[in-house]
Structure formats: structure tokens, C-alpha cells
Amino acid sequence: SKAKLWTCLFSVFVSAQIGKHVLVQNMSTWPLAQQYCRDKHTDLSSISSPWDEERLKNTRGGIGGRVWIGLYRNETQWKWSGGGNATYVPWDTDEPDGVLHQYVGAVCWQGCNWDGWHNIGSSHILPFLCFNLILVEEKKTWEDALLHCSQTDTTLTSLISETENLQALRKIQHNNITERVWIGLRFLGHRWLWVDGEPLVYEDWAEGGEEDHQCPIMKRCGALTKGGQWENWDCEDSLHFICY
Secondary structure, three states: OHHHHHHHHHOOOOEEEEOOEEEEEEEEOHHHHHHHHHHHOOEEOOOOOHHHHHHHHOOOOOOOOEEEEEEEEOOOOEEEOOOOEOOOOOEOOOOOOOOHHHEEEEEEOOOOOOOOEEEEEOOOOEEEEEEOOEEEEEEEOHHHHHHHHHOOOOOEOOOOOHHHHHHHHHHHHHOOOOOOEEEEEEEEOOEEEEOOOOOOOOOOEOOOOHHHHHOOOOOOEEEEOOOOOEEEEOOOOOEEEEEO
16 A cells, blocks of 8 residues: 555665755655655745756755656646746756656756656656745744844744745644744844845735835734734744744
8 A cells, every 4th residue: 555655765864955955865756755855845846937946956965866856747737736837947958858747856966867867667666855834833023033043043934935835834734823924024124024034025024014114114024824924023923933
């Protein structure tokens, strides 16, 4: 059965943290990799921009060989396992190929001579990348939440795409959080920025608060609501928070 196979494959697993991502070295089909990531972390990884891909490419030690990511094809388009359409998909020459709705995406940045992403049958076995968010169910101010994350070698999370925002939303809904949670947004130097240095390209501010967040006086820290949108909030308030 699938359950027994999953137990056999992952009774002992080898992984390495790479920012928001976890590289799992165990060999797996795409569906079992997806199940593992959802059970142990958040979901299979999405890669939302050239900046995001370059950071993974250049991580210390590198990611060698082919690995599964959360890209898959439904009957009409390419999507991410964590939700949302795939808008950044730098295919290799002559890719994608094959019977598209039966194929999923893999990357290889070292040792394959690939110039882009490939679509591969989901029954192949490869290592894989999981996306990993950590919900802390302890209320702290924004600064104290940032300190708490740093003490475990993480930081308050950025949400740089629709997919990452959806994954964070499911994380708080699954854990029955009743209020908003801190994320790594901070208003500094007359602009909003992510404290981990990621570019602020994707935004999802709550309707009705546009003027307030464009020029905040007191509410200079960002929170994710139960509705999946962002609010600027007083940094001294105590909220649950998300690290990575």
C-alpha cells in the first residue's frame, strides 16, 4: 500500500535546510514526495522568480543532480502544489514535452547540463525540495518574535508569491489560529521591506487600508490575516508568528 511504501521510504531520511526550503535526499516519486512534504513540512517547494532560483542555485554546497519541485500540470496549465498558477517557469530547450497532464517539474542546477527546467513522469524517483514554514503559537511583539526566530537560526517569514501566501494561510487555518500572525514585513526608510532581504514584488494588502499602509504613523509591522491578506499593525501588539 502507499502508506507502507511511504513508511519504508522515509523511516530514515536525510535532509538539509536551505532558507525556506528543505532538501530531502531520499529518492521518491513526485506524489510520495508531495505527501511527505505536506506531512513533515508545509508542501513541495515553489520557485517564484529568477532571484529565488539564483539563491537556491548558489547555496553553500549546492544542490546536485535532479530534484523534484512542486510544479505540476493539470488539464489546462502548470500550477504549484502549494496553490496558485506557475508564472515563472524557465523551461529548457524543447521542454516541456510528453503527455503534459501526466508530467511534473524537476530542476537540476549541477551535474546535468540542463539549461532550464524539465518535465518528467511523476513515477520517476528523485530527491526533492520541501517548503518549510514554522508557526509559533506563542504571542510576542514583532521585535520579540523576530528575536525568537533568530534564536533557532530562522527569521520571520517573507511571502514573495501568491503560492507562499496561500501556504502560510493554510498553516494558520490548519492550526486554528483565531487572529492575524506576524510575518517579516517592516516599514523602514519610508518603505515596506522583508527583513530577510527578499524583494517586495508580490503584495496582498487588505482592502480599505491602502492609505494607512502607504504612510503608517504607528502601525509599522506587517501581519497576515485569517483571510490571507496583509495588514500593517502596531509592532508592540502581541501576536502569534511564522518563522522559517
